[in-house]
């Protein structure tokens with residue numbers, strides 16, 4: 464590599480480190496569960512990152528990894544296959560280091576997400592078949608002489624699961640003065656699976672007693688892949704909960720680093736999203752609703768065992784992006800996702816500590832949560 468090329472890489476790395484230096488860590492927000500005495504819930508608010516979601520951490524790791532591996536040079540076009548949040552965050556870092564960015568995504572992606580990527584200086588390349596995003600990204604990167612970042616493969620490789628203020632290390636540091644500094648459960652959903660892999664590895668590496676619970680929405684194969692330990696599973700339709708759920712078992716999904724999983728029907732994810740938005744006083748994304756349902760499964764198991772302790776989950780992104788979809792009543796009805804009854808049942812569950820039969824009959828539990 465020429466001296467000028469090395470200087471460009473050094474400057475790019477400096478800019479990313481300077482950005483991290485300018486940024487504060489994301490908050491850990493307590494949320495009361497009146498019906499579950501002795502069980503404390505905390506939300507790790509990843510929506511407060513400069514690019515608006517938990518993907519800010521992943522995008523930073525992917526750029527540091529690609530720059531340090533010599534895969535990015537001055538003028539390289541960065542290409543990514545993403546349903547949205549990752550592309551918003553990668554566009555942010557591409558602009559920071561002065562590189563063009565192209566996101567390859569399904570044509571069904573919400574206009575708000577496309578606008579958010581373009582606001583960060585990125586370009587969107589839409590495909591009809593959601594399953595074609597991987598091959599099309601690789602093809603486009605080749606055609607442009609650029610680099611395919613490939614979050615689905617690289618997420619678990621690029622993220623430092625031992626330290627460097629990864630999401631898990633940050634949680635334990637922030638829990639230090641709480642009544643239960645070592646959470647009984649950490650709950651997270653999977654898109655690439657990278658966040659769950661980081662949490663699962665860190666918990667084991669740091670020798671914490673915490674158990675890790677993964678969550679899967681409809682139209683996704685992660686739950687069944689976890690139960691059957693079959694990485695060849697696929698499904699037809701793409702997930703309706705943006706950012707999570709996949710039609711194939713992604714390389715960064717590591718079932719052996721997860722202690723339990725919950726399968727959540729979409730109508731319950733969205734009902735929980737609404738319930739949480741009202742209790743927090745601001746909108747959250749659908750995947751955070753999915754997380755809340757699994758939190759109820761963990762809290763219910765702890766209560767049945769007479770166990771006290773803390774549960775931590777992720778507030779993955781803000782709900783502003785979903786005003787014209789998940790927060791629009793007509794859109795919900797049109798999608799067959801009207802959820803008033805489920806919403807009322809979730810409020811009752813949080814306030815009484817009793818899981819309603821309609822939810823107990825709808826979710827699926829696996830691993831340490833399976834009775």
Ligand SMILES: Cc1ncc(COP(=O)(O)O)c(C=O)c1O
Nearest residue numbers: 548653654655656658706750779
């Ligand atoms: C809003 C949202 N929640 C959760 C996730 C899951 O994160 P991961 O890809 O680390 O599994 C994503 C991933 O894109 C996301 O966009």
